[in-house]
Amino acid sequence: MKIAVVSRSKNRLENNLQTIRKYKRFISDKPDVVVAVGGDGTFLAAERYYPGTPKLLVRDGSICNKCDWDNLDEGLKRLLESKFSIKTFHKIQADFKGSLLEAVNDIVVRNVHPTHAIRFRLLVDHKKIGDFIGDGVVVSTSFGSEGYFRSITKRHFEQGLGIAFNNITEKREPLLVNADATITIQLTRGMAHVAADNNPHVLVADKGDKMTIKQSKSTARIIRF
Numbered sequence: 001m002k003i004a005v006v007s008r009s010k011n012r013l014e015n016n017l018q019t020i021r022k023y024k025r026f027i028s029d030k031p032d033v034v035v036a037v038g039g040d041g042t043f044l045a046a047e048r049y050y051p052g053t054p055k056l057l058v059r060d061g062s063i064c065n066k067c068d069w070d071n072l073d074e075g076l077k078r079l080l081e082s083k084f085s086i087k088t089f090h091k092i093q094a095d096f097k098g099s100l101l102e103a104v105n106d107i108v109v110r111n112v113h114p115t116h117a118i119r120f121r122l123l124v125d126h127k128k129i130g131d132f133i134g135d136g137v138v139v140s141t142s143f144g145s146e147g148y149f150r151s152i153t154k155r156h157f158e159q160g161l162g163i164a165f166n167n168i169t170e171k172r173e174p175l176l177v178n179a180d181a182t183i184t185i186q187l188t189r190g191m192a193h194v195a196a197d198n199n200p201h202v203l204v205a206d207k208g209d210k211m212t213i214k215q216s217k218s219t220a221r222i223i224r225f
Contacts, residue, residue, distance in 0.1 A: 001080060002028035005072075006046050007037040012060050019073045026080065033079055033223065037072060039064040040147070044197040047104055047220050054086050056223040065146055069225065084223045089143040090179065091218045092161065096194055096203055096211035103196035104220045105144025107213050110136035110166065112191040112204065119189035122163070124177055126184070134168030136192060139183055139213045143220075144197075149174070161215070179215050186210040 003026045007013050013020070016037060020027070034055045036046040039062025046055055056075055059067040069075050078084060094101040101107065111118045118136060122129040140149035140163075145156040152164040153174045163175040163183065177183070187205045194203040194211060205211065 001026060001033060001082075002031045003033050003035060003076070003079065004028060004031035004050065005035045005037060006042070006049065007060070008042050008045055009038060012037050016060075016072050019076070022073070023076050023080075026076075035072070035075065035079075038062050040066060041198050043222075044104060044199075048197075048199060051102075052219060052221065054221040054223050056084075066143075066222065075225075078225055079223070084225050086221050087224055088219045088221050090141065091216040091220055092139065092141055092213060093216040093218075094139075094194060094196065094211050094213045096205065097209070099203060101194065101196035101199065101201075101203070102216055102218055103144070103199075104141065105147050105197050106138050106140040106149060108136065108138050108148065108195045109185055109187075109192050109205070109211070110195070112193055116190055117169070118187060118192050120192070121184075121186040121188055123184040123186075124163075124175070124181055126182070129175070131188065132165060132168045132170070132172070133189075135166040137185060138164040138166060140164065181214065183213040184210060185213070 034050045034053050036042045037058045037060050057067040058072050059070040091102050094107045119133050121131050138148050149164045150156050160179045165172045187209050192205045
C-alpha cells in the first residue's frame with residue numbers, strides 16, 4: 001500500500017516526522033491512501049490535492065468534526081493491516097461561466113463588499129423560489145451540514161442538499177431539497193464571490209450572472225476504523 005501524509009501546517013509534519021520515518025518505504029506521491037493530519041480544513045485541502053483517494057483523518061490540535069482518530073502511528077499500522085472500512089460521500093459542483101468548482105462541504109455565494117448587500121434569484125429544478133436581498137446563500141451537502149450551514153441555521157440534515165440564507169432581509173427557513181435537484185442562483189444586483197469549501201480559488205459574479213449547483217458524480221472517501 002502506498003501512503004501520502006499531508007497537513008496544511010509544516011510544523012505538524014515536523015512534529016510527527018519520527019513516526020512518518022518509520023513508514024518511509026510506504027510513502028509515495030501517488031498514494032492509494034492519504035493521511036490528513038490536522039483538522040477539517042486539512043481534509044478539504046487534501047481532497048483537492050488527491051481527489052477521490054481514500055483519506056484517514058487524524059486530529060492534531062485542530063477542530064475536526066469528521067475525525068475519529070488522533071494517533072498517527074496506530075492509524076498507519078491499521079492502514080497497513082487493512083483494518084478499516086471506507087465511507088463514500090457525494091460532492092457538489094457549481095457550474096459558473098464555464099468554470100466548475102467542486103466541494104465536499106458547501107458552495108458559498110457571498111457579497112464581495114461587506115457594506116453592500118446583494119440581490120439574487122433562487123430557483124430549484126427551474127421553479128422560482130424567490131428574490132432575496134442579503135449577504136448571500138450557502139448550498140451544503142449532508143456531509144458538510146455541520147459546518148457553515150449549521151452556523152447559519154443552527155441545525156443539520158442527513159440526506160439531500162441544504163440551502164441556507166445568509167443574513168437576508170426577511171425571515172426564511174432553510175430549504176432541504178433532493179440530492180438530484182438542480183439549484184440555480186442568478187445575481188440581480190451587486191457583486192458576489194463564489195467559493196467551494198476552503199479553496200483559495202474564488203470566482204467573482206456580477207449583476208446578471210447565473211450559476212447552477214448540483215450533486216457531482218465525484219465522491220470523497222473517508223477511512224473508518
